[in-house]
Amino acid sequence: MPERFTQLTSRTFVLPQESIDTDQIIPARFLTTTSREGLGAKAFYDWRYDASGKPIADQALNTLDTSEHRILVAGDNFGCGSSREHAPWALMDYGFRAVISTSIADIFNSNALKNGLLPIVVDKETHERLLADPGGRVGIDLEKSELTIGNAPPVKFSIEPFARRCLIEGVDPLGWLVDRIPAVEAFERTQGHAP
Amino acid sequence: MPREAPRTLLEKVWDAHMVTPESADAPGMLYVDLHLVHEVTSPQAFTELDARGLKVRRPDKTFATLDHSTPTAPADANGKRPYVTAEAEAQVATLERNCARHGVPLAGWDSDARGVVHVMAPELGLTQPGMVVVCGDSHTATHGAFGALAFGIGTSEVGHVLATQCLLQRKPKTMRVTVDGQLQPGVSAKDLTLAVIAAIGFGGGSGYVVEYAGEAIRALEMEGRMTLCNMSIEAGARAGMIAPDAKTIAYLRGRRYAPQGEAFERAAERWLALATEPGATFDKEVRIDGAAITPMATFGTTPDAAIPIGAAAPAPRTESERKALDYMGFTAGEATTHAPVSVVFVGSCTNGRLSDLRAAADVLRGRKVKSGVRMLVVPGSESVKRQAEAEGLDAVFTEAGAEWREPGCSMCIAMNGDVVPPGKLAVSTSNRNFEGRQGKGARTILASPATAAASAVTGVLTDPRMFARGPAHA
Numbered sequence A: 001m002p003e004r005f006t007q008l009t010s011r012t013f014v015l016p017q018e019s020i021d022t023d024q025i026i027p028a029r030f031l032t033t034t035s036r037e038g039l040g041a042k043a044f045y046d047w048r049y050d051a052s053g054k055p056i057a058d059q060a061l062n063t064l065d066t067s068e069h070r071i072l073v074a075g076d077n078f079g080c081g082s083s084r085e086h087a088p089w090a091l092m093d094y095g096f097r098a099v100i101s102t103s104i105a106d107i108f109n110s111n112a113l114k115n116g117l118l119p120i121v122v123d124k125e126t127h128e129r130l131l132a133d134p135g136g137r138v139g140i141d142l143e144k145s146e147l148t149i150g151n152a153p154p155v156k157f158s159i160e161p162f163a164r165r166c167l168i169e170g171v172d173p174l175g176w177l178v179d180r181i182p183a184v185e186a187f188e189r190t191q192g193h194a195p
Numbered sequence B: 001m002p003r004e005a006p007r008t009l010l011e012k013v014w015d016a017h018m019v020t021p022e023s024a025d026a027p028g029m030l031y032v033d034l035h036l037v038h039e040v041t042s043p044q045a046f047t048e049l050d051a052r053g054l055k056v057r058r059p060d061k062t063f064a065t066l067d068h069s070t071p072t073a074p075a076d077a078n079g080k081r082p083y084v085t086a087e088a089e090a091q092v093a094t095l096e097r098n099c100a101r102h103g104v105p106l107a108g109w110d111s112d113a114r115g116v117v118h119v120m121a122p123e124l125g126l127t128q129p130g131m132v133v134v135c136g137d138s139h140t141a142t143h144g145a146f147g148a149l150a151f152g153i154g155t156s157e158v159g160h161v162l163a164t165q166c167l168l169q170r171k172p173k174t175m176r177v178t179v180d181g182q183l184q185p186g187v188s189a190k191d192l193t194l195a196v197i198a199a200i201g202f203g204g205g206s207g208y209v210v211e212y213a214g215e216a217i218r219a220l221e222m223e224g225r226m227t228l229c230n231m232s233i234e235a236g237a238r239a240g241m242i243a244p245d246a247k248t249i250a251y252l253r254g255r256r257y258a259p260q261g262e263a264f265e266r267a268a269e270r271w272l273a274l275a276t277e278p279g280a281t282f283d284k285e286v287r288i289d290g291a292a293i294t295p296m297a298t299f300g301t302t303p304d305a306a307i308p309i310g311a312a313a314p315a316p317r318t319e320s321e322r323k324a325l326d327y328m329g330f331t332a333g334e335a336t337t338h339a340p341v342s343v344v345f346v347g348s349c350t351n352g353r354l355s356d357l358r359a360a361a362d363v364l365r366g367r368k369v370k371s372g373v374r375m376l377v378v379p380g381s382e383s384v385k386r387q388a389e390a391e392g393l394d395a396v397f398t399e400a401g402a403e404w405r406e407p408g409c410s411m412c413i414a415m416n417g418d419v420v421p422p423g424k425l426a427v428s429t430s431n432r433n434f435e436g437r438q439g440k441g442a443r444t445i446l447a448s449p450a451t452a453a454a455s456a457v458t459g460v461l462t463d464p465r466m467f468a469r470g471p472a473h474a
């Protein structure tokens, strides 16, 4: 069930690289887990640790105060690659609650929304403003679908309406589907899918 | 009644699976005919079901296998399998337990059908035209080769399908990629695939379902079509589809889970009627000249960064592209055919089928893998392994000095212990060349099975046409 999201004001953390794939977000060798907990320690692991497993000194991800920097600003085509939901689990456990980019891969986007990690797509100009000010203060208001960068006037963004409602009102998509099983049964009867 | 507007293949499959239509407030409920499950993306979904006291609603429409975390070296004399970690072994055991508890059929260690999920399901006839097929795996698009709507989902959605057989979905946009003309001799489905992804761009298919059409696509055999649809996600498209035709029908006839007898003939008629109707429109059209394609290989760290083998690596246009070229150790303006190759991998759900192994064996027959190169050949399934061994392909590989392994994902994702060492260059028939995909610090060139085999012989990235043996060996 997604963690609720209504408003967030926090500092950004900027990873300007394009096409950050889910293998970067969490390398495949950590996918042998059967739990979704504790993956933040593995987030961006191969960027954060050297071959011997020692933290890389000048890697900002190793020293970031994640209570202060909860908004990840990333280059175009963020979250491409595999469908592993471990990617949003790792990012949230690490401390992020929102990701902003000029485009976000489909499956990652859907996985993020299922967990309450808000994927926000902005235009190039807004993106450039965010890239130019790493650590800047950004306000996100999901109810108004508005993003406020510093003192500038807010920018609108759009989130699929049902996912938005799930996040704001705490609607649980699985429960919502389970409530509609009678419709599934009727469909199965008429369409020849009965067991 | 007014005549209905002509529909695309996608629209026909979509319309037939809408349990409740989408509205402004809510996505539609899309019914799933086949839910494929593997050990990596399912455990947390089963845990969620348990926490809510829910059952797998339609185990008869669910099918599981073991492929990602499984070792590709055989069990020892005591039957102990060489898992990379106890955690990997526990993950496999978790799926075995979950399937047993919920009555989900599992092609496990004792099954003659076990294999990489996207190799296994088609060869069993589980995948059929017109179906909606999902799996917690982004290469689920493979099954679109049969005219199914097949796409990858996350683990939360795996739970949704297990519990309700439905997904919440909005209708995607449509893109048609038409590949005209005939492929030249020595040019494979993988080369075509890499050329298509280069044309669309890494994220160019985002939000679309792609239909592949045109003379070069119709000429592909089913296994080649699977290679192409498999990598749709590498262009950002969640699904790729090809209209069923006589080849689709011939492939499915007699398969274990396909309809049999009279029922098959009736199904075949329905399947052939799925094709996009003349006059149906797409949100985007792309055209590619198939005759112009030559053997392709990637030079960067995204699958769209592909060029004809022997061509110069292009100058980077962005900082990210510059970093990628640096990571690979290539120089802009120079060919990528001089760097020493350390590892060659033939396998995966992209190129781990019988025709792929045949193409690699054709190059290797009577030749040797260059000393210092490690070559792994990993059949996509137990069935592929049996067929290859019946043809003596395993002997061709081992005599050439390559390793012949047990089926699984292996070095495609490198989570079972089969890894490319740090800094080493690999030529791989898999689908992702991301930084570290095949092991921390590994550098990956994506290419076809024939190219992989030719590169194993020479020790550098090599156009396989230099090893062509003429029509007698075709």
Ligand code: SF4
Pocket (backbone or CB within 6 Å): B067, B068, B116, B117, B118, B137, B139, B348, B349, B350, B408, B409, B412, B413, B430, B431
């Ligand atoms: S072979 Fe590779 S791409 Fe295919 S399912 Fe396995 S890990 Fe995924």
